[in-house]
Amino acid sequence: MSVTLIENGYLLPMHSRQIIADGAIAFENSRIIYAGPASGFDRAKHRPGKVINAKGKAILPGLVNTHIHLVGAYMKGLTEDVAGSGDTAGLYKRGFPVVCSLADGDYYCGCMTHALEMVMSGTTTFNSTWMNERFAAPVVRDLGARAVLSEWIVGTDLLKLSAKNMERPWDQAMVEKGLDNAQDLFESWHGKANGRITTRISPGGPGYLSDKGIVQARDLAQKHGVGINIHIAEVPGETEFVTKRYGKRPMELGRDLGILTPQTVCFHCVYLNDSDIDIMAETRANLSHTAFHTPKRGYFPPMEKVYKKDVSVSLGTDWCSNDLWKFMRSAILFPRVKTGDVGMMDGYDALRLATVGGARALGMDKDIGTLEVGKKADVILLDLSPPWYRPIREKDLFSNIVYNSNGSDVTDVFVDGEQVVAGKLVKTVNAEEIMRECQERADRIWAKTLPD
Numbered sequence: 001m002s003v004t005l006i007e008n009g010y011l012l013p014m015h016s017r018q019i020i021a022d023g024a025i026a027f028e029n030s031r032i033i034y035a036g037p038a039s040g041f042d043r044a045k046h047r048p049g050k051v052i053n054a055k056g057k058a059i060l061p062g063l064v065n066t067h068i069h070l071v072g073a074y075m076k077g078l079t080e081d082v083a084g085s086g087d088t089a090g091l092y093k094r095g096f097p098v099v100c101s102l103a104d105g106d107y108y109c110g111c112m113t114h115a116l117e118m119v120m121s122g123t124t125t126f127n128s129t130w131m132n133e134r135f136a137a138p139v140v141r142d143l144g145a146r147a148v149l150s151e152w153i154v155g156t157d158l159l160k161l162s163a164k165n166m167e168r169p170w171d172q173a174m175v176e177k178g179l180d181n182a183q184d185l186f187e188s189w190h191g192k193a194n195g196r197i198t199t200r201i202s203p204g205g206p207g208y209l210s211d212k213g214i215v216q217a218r219d220l221a222q223k224h225g226v227g228i229n230i231h232i233a234e235v236p237g238e239t240e241f242v243t244k245r246y247g248k249r250p251m252e253l254g255r256d257l258g259i260l261t262p263q264t265v266c267f268h269c270v271y272l273n274d275s276d277i278d279i280m281a282e283t284r285a286n287l288s289h290t291a292f293h294t295p296k297r298g299y300f301p302p303m304e305k306v307y308k309k310d311v312s313v314s315l316g317t318d319w320c321s322n323d324l325w326k327f328m329r330s331a332i333l334f335p336r337v338k339t340g341d342v343g344m345m346d347g348y349d350a351l352r353l354a355t356v357g358g359a360r361a362l363g364m365d366k367d368i369g370t371l372e373v374g375k376k377a378d379v380i381l382l383d384l385s386p387p388w389y390r391p392i393r394e395k396d397l398f399s400n401i402v403y404n405s406n407g408s409d410v411t412d413v414f415v416d417g418e419q420v421v422a423g424k425l426v427k428t429v430n431a432e433e434i435m436r437e438c439q440e441r442a443d444r445i446w447a448k449t450l451p452d
């Protein structure tokens with residue numbers, strides 16, 4: 001492969017607040033060989049085979065989503081406005097019944113639809129987990145994204161859960177099957193697709209499987225030297241259940257079971273008290289903040305306290321909406337409204353959560369998260385020509401971008417040096433055909449599973 005040069009754009013490398021107005025980035029194969037002023041690139045030496053003019057565009061590192069269930073495409077719009085017990089009624093009444101009813105053949109185009117949403121809106125790396133995650137792996141391979149995949153290991157019937165139900169009959173056979181699937185996923189896919197696919201181990205969470213199952217999952221992760229994901233302090237009722245069952249809060253349980261480490265990504269972390277936040281800071285576990293997801297359920301984590309304790313934070317979408325630009329704004333605005341503190345975080349800080357924060361959480365910051373020589377060429381271009389960005393004051397570009405951006409303003413996406421999206425069109429798969437099939441399958445699934 002020859003050298004690709006992207007020039008004349010606003011280069012935002014994200015290792016600092018640096019903005020290079022007439023910037024350029026070049027990569028050879030999958031690695032960045034230049035990032036700086038366009039005038040400093042040695043054309044004669046590198047002789048680029050492909051040159052892209054990014055005039056009027058921002059050149060950014062690909063975004064990183066640290067929590068996604070790819071199958072969630074089948075829940076699009078179904079759960080957000082379901083009221084009842086003031087919280088997660090949509091998840092229990094509609095979400096789980098839909099995603100637990102999928103046939104093997106439903107996974108590919110469902111997972112691909114969510115993956116397309118992410119890649120087309122600028123997310124190049126995502127951390128996906130669900131049952132039968134082996135079906136998600138070909139999606140990542142075919143699309144050309146970078147992903148961390150993990151089998152969701154649960155040990156109770158999801159269809160019997162609710163916010164108020166404190167009964168959790170544990171089913172160890174389910175856990176054993178999940179562990180087997182996780183082992184198979186590791187053997188089949190870890191390091192595959194030129195290293196774009198890696199795997200982790202995902203014990204469902206203290207509300208989804210027993211402490212014994214969590215420890216088994218922890219040991220499997222240690223055996224393979226991979227990270228852990230866990231849903232924790234996620235929904236109302238979980239803290240009540242865990243306290244009743246174990247006599248301690250979810251974060252205390254997680255710490256005592258040895259699963260909170262710098263290699264662990266904790267999803268949601270909404271119900272945190274001060275000592276829970278201290279546990280996160282002490283253990284250096286990573287918080288995947290689902291900033292545009294949890295408000296739909298009527299709650300938000302105490303992020304104003306989390307930031308003060310220097311906890312490692314990144315952004316995750318969970319499912320349904322996966323345009324990370326929305327999550328950046330929510331991450332800024334909800335704590336700002338709650339506290340009145342406008343100085344807590346700004347546009348740059350939010351963009352850091354969606355880039356470097358995610359890369360660190362997944363242990364991939366040596367390779368992705370910023371645009372620097374030697375790193376992987378995961379690069380996106382954001383079109384700044386629409387009136388919602390205009391006029392542009394260079395010094396305030398981070399704020400301008402984060403408050404005004406839409407995923408649909410992303411025009412070009414490179415992953416590992418390969419162009420996946422060009423001029424807003426996906427080059428690797430037939431997006432239109434996939435969404436047509438996804439609609440047909442969704443109509444069949446919903447007819448079966450939704451009573452109204």
Ligand SMILES: [Zn+2]
Nearest residue numbers: 069231267318
């Ligand atoms: Zn989740």
